[in-house]
Amino acid sequence: MLTAPRSSLFLIVAIDGGAAAGKSTTARALSARFHFLHIDTGSHYRALTAELLRLGVAASDPAAVERALTGLALGSEVEGRRAAITVNGRLVPDAELRAPAVNAAVSHFAAIPAVRAALLAYQRDQARIGRENGFAGLVMEGRDIGTVIFPSADFRFFLHADPEERARRRAAEGQQDSIAERDRLDSSRKTAPLVCPSGATDIDSTFLSLDEVVERVSAPIAARLAAA
């Protein structure tokens, strides 16, 4: 019997959850273990926010946001196992993506349908970039990956943790971030709100070590790859 060659398998893994729920660390670990391309979609919203703020466009003026978006060309730069977004050819530095002004504004921009629409096709296209660059799959983290971007992903996980634990994690990273306020805005917006996708595996990481979270997420993926 003919079976598909192993190299044809390209797995898509969606990881959603609130701020500081452990998504990035888990996604990075999966990317290293299975040679998946890692995409942090929060950085896409942050890059657009940084760029719109630089242009002096306010989130309170959605029409101006929509106009400004037409002048922004999005690209991808693969660095190691990660693909980073470029805006008009510029890779937005990490310090800019994590700046307090961006932390404060990003959820407001992310609630604007035109901003989400500008990123939808771009984010789906990252699977092609993963395939073309020889990766075994894609691990994408965000708020709407399992609900909107890849609802048919091979694996969908939703991570959450108590707000106190998440605030502790951000503080340990030396970051000034209003997690509770961002989660409130992200969960209550009309377009693609932060919710656990129906049918996703829900993991509470409050009392788990990072290794334990990674193990829970990795186990079914390793089993699927072993069976391929």
Ligand code: DC
């Ligand atoms: O993951 P992060 O904290 O860097 O995300 C920054 C913001 O971007 C978050 O508060 C909401 C928005 N976001 C979103 O709306 N949808 C995504 N898929 C990812 C992030």
